[in-house]
Structures are given as C-alpha cells and as structure tokens.
Amino acid sequence: MLAAIGLDETHESAYRALVSAGAVDVPSLARRLTLGERDTERALRLLERHGLAAQSPAGPGRWVAAPPAVALGALLTQQRHELEKAELAAALLAEEYRASAAEPAAHDLVEVVIGADAVAQRFLQIQLGAAREVCALVSGNPVVVSGTDNDAEELAADRGVRYRVVVERAVFDLPQGIAELSAALRRDEQVRVVDRVPAKLVVVDGTHALVPLTSPDSEPAALVVHAGGLLDLVSGLFESVWREALPLTLGASGFSEREPDGPDATDLEVLSLLLAGLTDASVAKQLDLGLRTVQRRVKRLMELTGVSTRLQLGWHAYERGWVARRL
Known part of the structure; x- marks a missing residue:
C-alpha cells in the first residue's frame, strides 16, 4: 500500500x-x-x-x-x-x-509502432490512460499480449473505466480463455460474442485507437490512431460488430449467450424504420446491418411480444411505448 x-x-x-x-x-x-x-x-x-x-x-x-x-x-x-x-x-x-516531426500534421494523426515489446507497451499504456471507456475486438489468436498479461485492464476497470469487448468464439478454446472471460464479467465488463471478429483493435475514450498489424512473415507492428477519418472508421467498425454480437453472461450453470431481455437502441431503430414503410433490405442498408441480422431482431421482438405477424408487432410496439405515434 x-x-x-x-x-x-x-x-x-x-x-x-x-x-x-x-x-x-x-x-x-x-x-x-x-x-x-x-x-x-x-x-x-x-x-x-x-x-x-x-x-x-x-x-x-x-x-x-x-x-x-x-x-x-x-x-x-x-x-x-x-x-x-x-x-x-x-x-x-x-x-x-x-x-x-518531419510531417507534424500527419504524425499527429497516425503513429506506427514496430516490435512486439513496443506494441505491448503501447497497448497497456493507452488502457492505463483511459478516462471513460475502452472498446475492443478480441480474436482467438493473441500475438503480442494475452488476456493473462493484460494487467492494465483490471487496473483501468477498478478505476471505473467501462469496458465493452467483443470476442470471437475461438477465445473459449484458449488455455485461459474461460478464466479470463469469467474475470471480465465479474468486473462488470460488457462482453459480447461473434463467430469471428473482422480485425483486432482497441478504441479508448473515442479519441485514439490501436490497430495491430501482424502477418506470419513480419515483425509485430501496430497503428496508433489519434484523430481524423481513420479513427472514425475504426470506431464505426467496432460499433457495427458490437450491434450484431450476442451478450455473454455468467450464471450458476456457466456461460450463456443471449439477446437482451428488452429491445435495445438498434431494435428501436429497426422498428421505427419498418413502421415508416422501409423493407428489411432497406433497413439493413440504412443501419449498416446484415439482412439476416435485421430479420433475426424482428423475429426476436415478435417472440418477446408473443405475436405472430408484423402488424401485431407494430401495434404492441406503440402500446409498450417502444416507438412514438406519428400524427
């Protein structure tokens, strides 16, 4: 102490x-x-x-x-x-x-970090510097830092930093995968699961991000993105994957993947656009979701309300206050 x-x-x-x-x-x-x-x-x-x-x-x-x-x-x-x-x-x-810096404007936007030790150090540093939130996409193939090596995560979470993490299913097969996920859930981190993440990345406070660049034939490297369109792109990628992932919970019988009990913000957007007359395909395009994702969300809402048609779903959505009536 x-x-x-x-x-x-x-x-x-x-x-x-x-x-x-x-x-x-x-x-x-x-x-x-x-x-x-x-x-x-x-x-x-x-x-x-x-x-x-x-x-x-x-x-x-x-x-x-x-x-x-x-x-x-x-x-x-x-x-x-x-x-x-x-x-x-x-x-x-x-x-x-x-x-x-030779080109200060460009350097302020993107920094290239080369070498396993350097990448690991920056990965831990940006988490320790987080003030509000850390968002991460985690693959089942850690190259530089594994979950057990990520001491900064526990320290940041203890300070009240919120974690939103999407892991791919292969993480469950890692030697310490289940133990690491259990520890994260006990720290009240929000964890979701997908079959595969499109890339590894960490976004901190919406102000900077770390994107690993690895290949079998080269030394580990990473981009540290500080601002600009690339940061917006990386943040948008995380949010897109987050919306489609299934929440992971830890109960007495172990892990379970489930949809939230009630409609989330994306569900409400889907309902509003459908009630406005858009087709499933148009809704998917408008919200940058997959067509099957839209259909799956609608099906779950129908099951949640106990109805068998979309017309009934619209009526229940109005009655429950999920969407506002238009005059």
Whole structure:
C-alpha cells in the first residue's frame, strides 16, 4: 500500500509494527517481523531517513514510529509535487516531439509502432490512460499480449473505466480463455460474442485507437490512431460488430449467450424504420446491418411480444411505448 512513497513490503511491515507496538527494541521487532536483527536495523535506519521512525528518547535502543498523519502526509505531499513536475516534463517533451516531426500534421494523426515489446507497451499504456471507456475486438489468436498479461485492464476497470469487448468464439478454446472471460464479467465488463471478429483493435475514450498489424512473415507492428477519418472508421467498425454480437453472461450453470431481455437502441431503430414503410433490405442498408441480422431482431421482438405477424408487432410496439405515434 505504501509502495507509492518508496517503501517496499519489508519496510512497510516494519513501520506498521512500530505503529502498533509503540516503543520497541530491535530484537523484539525482529521477532515480530520474522527477520534477522541486522536486517531489522537496516529497515529502521531507512524508515528514519524517510522521517517515519526515530530512536526513543525514553529508552536507549528502543524505536518509535513517527505520527502517520504527519510523516506520511509529508511524503505524500512530496510525491504529489514530483508527479506534477513529471507531468509538466511529459507535456513539454510531447510538444517538442511533435515540433520535431518531419510531417507534424500527419504524425499527429497516425503513429506506427514496430516490435512486439513496443506494441505491448503501447497497448497497456493507452488502457492505463483511459478516462471513460475502452472498446475492443478480441480474436482467438493473441500475438503480442494475452488476456493473462493484460494487467492494465483490471487496473483501468477498478478505476471505473467501462469496458465493452467483443470476442470471437475461438477465445473459449484458449488455455485461459474461460478464466479470463469469467474475470471480465465479474468486473462488470460488457462482453459480447461473434463467430469471428473482422480485425483486432482497441478504441479508448473515442479519441485514439490501436490497430495491430501482424502477418506470419513480419515483425509485430501496430497503428496508433489519434484523430481524423481513420479513427472514425475504426470506431464505426467496432460499433457495427458490437450491434450484431450476442451478450455473454455468467450464471450458476456457466456461460450463456443471449439477446437482451428488452429491445435495445438498434431494435428501436429497426422498428421505427419498418413502421415508416422501409423493407428489411432497406433497413439493413440504412443501419449498416446484415439482412439476416435485421430479420433475426424482428423475429426476436415478435417472440418477446408473443405475436405472430408484423402488424401485431407494430401495434404492441406503440402500446409498450417502444416507438412514438406519428400524427
């Protein structure tokens, strides 16, 4: 817990022991920590340098903890100051980097990252920098980062970042695939399933995306897209796949793929266009959906309302308030 202010597990344990024990000598503290006396004394000296411990004036050879509110507060203030300086330095370096690019306008739009380590690092970085939402298409053939290696996902989700993920069915066959999907659902991530995803990609906050570029004969690479039409294209691709995918849920009996219990936003768009007189094919074209997807959605809505004709479906849609009456 105190690693952020420069204390490892041993030193944090020593400080906590001092706080709970009051004044204590080295042998007693060593027994509490199950450490050698020499290692315990070294830990105390480091705590002393950080202002977290001092030798007790009441008894020679005894040590006491500095008050946490004062000592830790000072270290936290110093750490915040260092972070502010680092943020300023990062901003200045970013400006210098953009200014020195041969074609700054183009470089601001797309960045090429080459090498497995570099791609993995950027993949984790953009998730750690997410403020609101991460959207991803995940294939069953991870090349650079597997689900078990993606520590940034759990950290971002813990900060309240929303995840919407579409996985292809081959992910279930990966050694850790089921465990990773279970963990994602327990973190309240929204996960959907399709037979195959058209591409691997990650979109963060709608402001930038990472698109892996891999082939059997070349080194792993990726495009980091920052803005412009390409970002709109990548975001649109994700939303298109998301609309057609089946939600994945985790119950007592395991995974299940199901349609939502009620109509979603796409269902309501389909209904509105059908009631306006468009054919299934026209609706599919208008909403950038497959014809079978439109027909499947209409069939599910008919089953949901318990009707056998589309005319009855339209009446129920009005009665349930799914669509508004037109005057």
